[in-house]
Amino acid sequence: MLDTSTTLDHIAERATQLYSLPAVAIQVLELTSQPEVDSRRLKECIENDPALTTRVLRVVNSSIFGLSREVGDLTQALALLGTKPLKLLVLGFSLPPNLLTGIAAETLSRYWKHTLTKAVAAREISDRLWHVSGEEAFIVGLLQDIGLLALAQQIGEQYVSFLESVHAEGADRLQMERDAMGFDHTQLSACLLSGWNLPDALTQAVRVAASLDLIDELPIPERTLPRVVYVAELLACTISDGRAAALAELLQLGRQWRELEGADWDWFVTDIEQRVAQVADVFNLQLPSALDYRDMLSRAHAQLATVALDAAGDLLRKRASVPISFPENSRLPAELESLTDAVSHLDRTLTPSPQSASDQNRPAAHASDEPTPAGAAWQRATPQMLSASPSGSPVEDDAALLARLRVAVSACRQIRSPLSLLLIDVDRYDDLAFKAGDATAAAVLLRVEALCRGLEHPGLMCQRVRESRFGVVLPKCDRAQAVEIGNQLRLRLRSSAVSARERSAGPLTISIGISAVNVPPRNFAAEDLVESADRCLRGVASSGGDGLKSIELC
Known part of the structure; x- marks a missing residue:
């Protein structure tokens, strides 16, 4: 039995650490x-x-x-x-780019179709029906489903398989998540946004916009944004997911909210589809083809008629009050059970061990459980990675890098593509901080991190792993390409603007260690990439820094 609030807290805490x-x-x-x-x-x-x-x-x-x-x-x-x-x-x-890495292309395509449709719909609905500027509604629509990506990364195959079955059977994804996990992905989205210190209005709208009951608990002036997003979600479920039940709920809602009276949904659907195509072009995304809106409209009206004849009560509360029944050949009951088990396992993995006070902030290990990339990827960190930082305290972000690297290893093995890792150290960082001051040194780290994240490579993931060290994971990148990217980074740093205080501490340089594998074989350990890149990095440091060494693993 899951303790819902505790489980969500555990997953949210780990996700906030992994994705910055x-x-x-x-x-x-x-x-x-x-x-x-x-x-x-x-x-x-x-x-x-x-x-x-x-x-x-x-x-x-x-x-x-x-x-x-x-x-x-x-x-x-x-x-x-x-x-x-x-x-x-x-x-x-x-x-965070690592939220998207390693997720199957079809799953990502459906995610973006739904998310962009909701964002565009939220803006149009806010502007045209509520007569309120739609910028905030657009961003809430864009961010509300990031928890889905975090769950796909942390739970893995069980959650992705669940999503596929929900989509195939036209089920209510949020309701299915609540049944299996006790919470839905939008609640995790709100936790992530709160952890990133995004504005309270955005975080609140993301948190409550999936529930009419929660929206109605807000003060009246604060209900507009979440109501707009709630309607946009129904439109997204209609346009991108083909759920006639969502359209039926939308039509019923139009009879109860005065802002929706007389809304021309045919026009909205056509206009939104055109705008989504334009936004997808901005993102360079290939989206699934459009669905038959007329057919969905017919099915939606049929559902409304059935509800009226059966006196089933208010359709808007139907999902929360009527027990779910499945067709005889439905895969969803098994998927829900599998997802519940996976979340329970993940929760146990994340529960702090009571063994000692010093271990309270570390994930609990289970000797009988084989850690997986989706569940406890960070547990298998090598002693070298979890060793003390220069200040003498364990560096948890080392483990976060390893978790991301394991996801990339799995993805590259499946598509039989190369994978590279760059470990980057800012040379003589302690001298820089001593001579130029902590504020200047911190600004240098921000600049190096921005340069790392700005490297032009699809699927790139960047993670700070020590005070002055960064890890860059490069899927679909062989050793030669990684060396070229590393040299490009060194060149960009040399050509970047340098303050007078930085110059007073001497030249700003970096050392880079690179490890690569042509195609990760079965049972390939991500730790091998880390250890090899670290050896290369130490080799550069022993030669005075300001250089690059690489190795390819068999």
Whole structure:
């Protein structure tokens, strides 16, 4: 029996440790939290990430914003939109990249179709039906389902298989999750956003927008945003998932909320599908083909008629009050049982061991359980990785890197592609901190991290693993490509702007150790990549630093 709140807390705590916002998003949050926002500094901060800048400008110039003239740079975007919409766009497009790595292409495709449809629908519904600016609604729609990605990463195959069965049978995903786990993925999304210190209004909307009961508990002025997102979710379930029951609920809701009276849903569906296609182009995404809306509309009206004839009560409360029944050949009962078992196992893995006070913050190990990438990937960290940092305390982020690396090993083995790992040290970091000060040293680390995250490679994952060390996981990347990327990083660091205080501490350089495997064989240990890259890194350091060494594993 799962203790729902405790299980969610355990999973959320681990997810917050594993998945952190990129440096640019953290800086944007800090800048925009000031009483008076410095537009110049905000623009410079975003411009440090050229890929993000390009994506934001493409969205601003799309039909979503409907500007009368094209915006050529962030200065114009700030002038036309203001700081708040720009901040929201940056946050919406700054997902931790390792949240997406290793998830099957079909699952990701459906995720993006649903998420983008909901985000676009939320903006249009807010603008046209509630007559409220839709920027916040767009971002809530974009972020509400990130918990699904975190569950796919932490639970693994059992959760992905569950998602496939839910989609195939047109079931209510959120209700199925609650039945199996005691919570749904949007609650985990809210925990992640709260852990990242995103604005309270966004976090609250993500948390309550999946439940009409929770929405109704809010003060009346605070209900608008979650209501908009609730309606957008129904539209997304209709357009992207083909759930006639969601459309039936939407039509019934239109009879109860005055904002929805007379809404032309045919027009909304057509308009939203066109806008989603444009946003997908911005993201360079291939989405599943559109579904037959007319057929869904007929089935939705049939469901409404059945509900009325059977006097089944309010359709909006039906999902919470009527026991779920499944067709005779349904896979869902078995999938729900499997998911419940997987979550129970994960919860046991994450429960602190009472053995000693010093171990209270570490995941509990079970000698009889073989750790898996989805469940307890971080438990198999090598002694070298979990050894003391320069300050003498264990570095938990080393284990987070290893967890990500295990996911990448599994994914690359399945598609028979190469995998590389870069370990990057800032040379003479202690001298830098002593001579230039802690603030300058911290700024250097942020710049190095931004350069690592800005490397151009699909599926790249970056994780700080020591005070001055970063790990970069490169799926579908062989040794030669990894060496080229490492040298590119060194070149970019040399050409980046250096403050006078940094120059006073001497030249800023990095050392890089690279390990690669052509195709990870069965039972390949991710630790081998870490240990090999670490040996290469120590070899560079013994030669004075400012260099790169690599090795390919058989």
